[in-house]
Amino acid sequence: MQRITPDRPWPLHDVEATRAIEQAATATLPAHALMARAGLAVARLALAMAPHARNIWIACGAGNNGGDGFEAAMHLKQWGKEVTVTWAGDESHAPADAKASLQRARDAAVRFTAEAPATWDVAIDALLGIGSQRPLQGPMAAWAAAMAAQTQPVLAIDLPSGLNADTGAGQGVRATHTLSLLTLKPGLFTAGGRDAAGVIWFDSLGVDTAGHTPTARVATRSATQGRAHDSHKGQFGDVAIVGGATGMTGAALLAASAALHGGAGRVFVALLGDNAMTVDPTQPELMFRHAAHLDLSKMAVACGCGGGEAVRAELPRILSSAGSVVLDADALNVIAADTQLQSLLRARSQRGRPTVITPHPLEAARLLGATTQQVQSNRLDSARQLATQFACVSVLKGSGTIIAAPRAVPAINITGNARLATGGTGDVLAGLIAARLAAGMPSFEAATDAVFAHADAADRWPAGTALTAGALASALTSA
Numbered sequence: 001m002q003r004i005t006p007d008r009p010w011p012l013h014d015v016e017a018t019r020a021i022e023q024a025a026t027a028t029l030p031a032h033a034l035m036a037r038a039g040l041a042v043a044r045l046a047l048a049m050a051p052h053a054r055n056i057w058i059a060c061g062a063g064n065n066g067g068d069g070f071e072a073a074m075h076l077k078q079w080g081k082e083v084t085v086t087w088a089g090d091e092s093h094a095p096a097d098a099k100a101s102l103q104r105a106r107d108a109a110v111r112f113t114a115e116a117p118a119t120w121d122v123a124i125d126a127l128l129g130i131g132s133q134r135p136l137q138g139p140m141a142a143w144a145a146a147m148a149a150q151t152q153p154v155l156a157i158d159l160p161s162g163l164n165a166d167t168g169a170g171q172g173v174r175a176t177h178t179l180s181l182l183t184l185k186p187g188l189f190t191a192g193g194r195d196a197a198g199v200i201w202f203d204s205l206g207v208d209t210a211g212h213t214p215t216a217r218v219a220t221r222s223a224t225q226g227r228a229h230d231s232h233k234g235q236f237g238d239v240a241i242v243g244g245a246t247g248m249t250g251a252a253l254l255a256a257s258a259a260l261h262g263g264a265g266r267v268f269v270a271l272l273g274d275n276a277m278t279v280d281p282t283q284p285e286l287m288f289r290h291a292a293h294l295d296l297s298k299m300a301v302a303c304g305c306g307g308g309e310a311v312r313a314e315l316p317r318i319l320s321s322a323g324s325v326v327l328d329a330d331a332l333n334v335i336a337a338d339t340q341l342q343s344l345l346r347a348r349s350q351r352g353r354p355t356v357i358t359p360h361p362l363e364a365a366r367l368l369g370a371t372t373q374q375v376q377s378n379r380l381d382s383a384r385q386l387a388t389q390f391a392c393v394s395v396l397k398g399s400g401t402i403i404a405a406p407r408a409v410p411a412i413n414i415t416g417n418a419r420l421a422t423g424g425t426g427d428v429l430a431g432l433i434a435a436r437l438a439a440g441m442p443s444f445e446a447a448t449d450a451v452f453a454h455a456d457a458a459d460r461w462p463a464g465t466a467l468t469a470g471a472l473a474s475a476l477t478s479a
Contacts, residue, residue: 004202006221006413012216013214015185019131031096035064054082058072065157068158159193182203216412218411221449246272261477312334315331315334327355375396383404417455
């Protein structure tokens with residue numbers, strides 16, 4: 001059993017893949033073996049979470065998730081705990097494995113009741129498994145509410161009941177810990193999953209999934225070497241920031257600052273506003289130029305940060321000639337409404353020109369001709385659609401940012417926190433991705449590494465200290 005951290009690219013499997021893995025394992029194992037292993041793992045984690053707990057409540061559903069709960073109840077009772085089980089099932093319709101574990105719990109003298117106990121030290125959510133997409137109703141909804149009404153720890157088996165295992169959509173149990181069994185599910189790491197699941201643990205139940213292609217992976221930082229002493233700025237690439245229309249200069253400067261602190265050799269800023277500044281006294285390293293005077297073919301261009309409508313005139317040249325491109329904010333809004341620009345964007349792939357788009361959910365909805373709710377209801381699929389439709393790397397921002405590329409296994413980033421929900425942090429990310437591209441990283445790797453580093457900086461932010469986009473940009477480091 002392991003706690004999930006972004007220390008490796010953990011493979012994530014959706015429900016369909018998990019079912020296939022489960023069926024293959026069941027065919028080679030004795031009957032009831034997987035449930036026996038699952039129940040023991042749950043009982044051990046519950047004991048580790050609260051070793052001094054006396055009263056443990058296990059809320060069980062009608063299927064095999066409930067069977068895992070019965071199995072855990074048996075062990076906890078045998079270890080001297082006071083265990084209460086509430087069950088929303090019918091023995092005559094219970095699956096064979098769940099029925100066997102139900103009998104083992106009864107043989108251990110586990111107490112069964114129809115109502116949730118008034119007090120408990122630990123609760124275990126064994127209501128709905130990965131196959132159920134329905135919301136909690138009736139007694140199960142009441143039990144979820146009872147868990148939420150107290151502050152004691154709640155352990156969810158496989159995933160919090162009511163949460164969609166593939167998408168992270170849905171509402172139900174709010175767990176402090178989740179033990180994902182056999183496989184890790186994508187929905188635990190994006191949309192509402194991170195808030196619902198709490199601390200995520202994993203137990204493979206002794207099953208090797210190496211032969212099964214994952215649905216996604218946990219994002220990690222790239223393994224990089226330090227810079228050689230015998231190096232110069234030209235080796236780390238040039239970044240051009242094109243944006244900052246009148247009244248929005250700050251967005252472009254934030255992106256430029258991020259590129260600068262992210263390790264770019266040189267950073268040029270092409271502001272699109274009237275009476276544009278020619279020097280930034282706080283960052284004299286930035287070089288200000290008119291966009292028409294930049295040789296974009298040898299640069300990584302971040303376009304759109306504070307670009308407003310003025311960015312429209314710059315996009316045809318940027319899409320046609322820039323060496324690599326990061327498209328953010330207003331650049332994406334303009335492209336969403338212009339089919340000719342969409343064609344230029346797709347054509348970049350045919351010429352081998354790296355491109356990364358970085359929409360938030362509303363911008364993604366505009367690009368896909370959908371609603372924000374549709375995007376958020378299946379973030380993983382939305383990110384893949386964006387990558388396929390525009391032949392580029394897509395970075396769908398939000399809780400559990402998703403990085404997708406055509407014909408690649410997507411990555412879900414699990415670093416970051418709500419401190420990033422402040423103006424300008426998206427501009428910082430665009431500039432950082434551009435710095436990675438300028439340094440020669442492949443586009444998918446550049447986007448993944450930058451997303452990880454950007455969010456990880458928020459995780460490392462000193463407690464009690466406000467995080468602003470400008471301070472975040474200054475705290476970034478090169479890969």
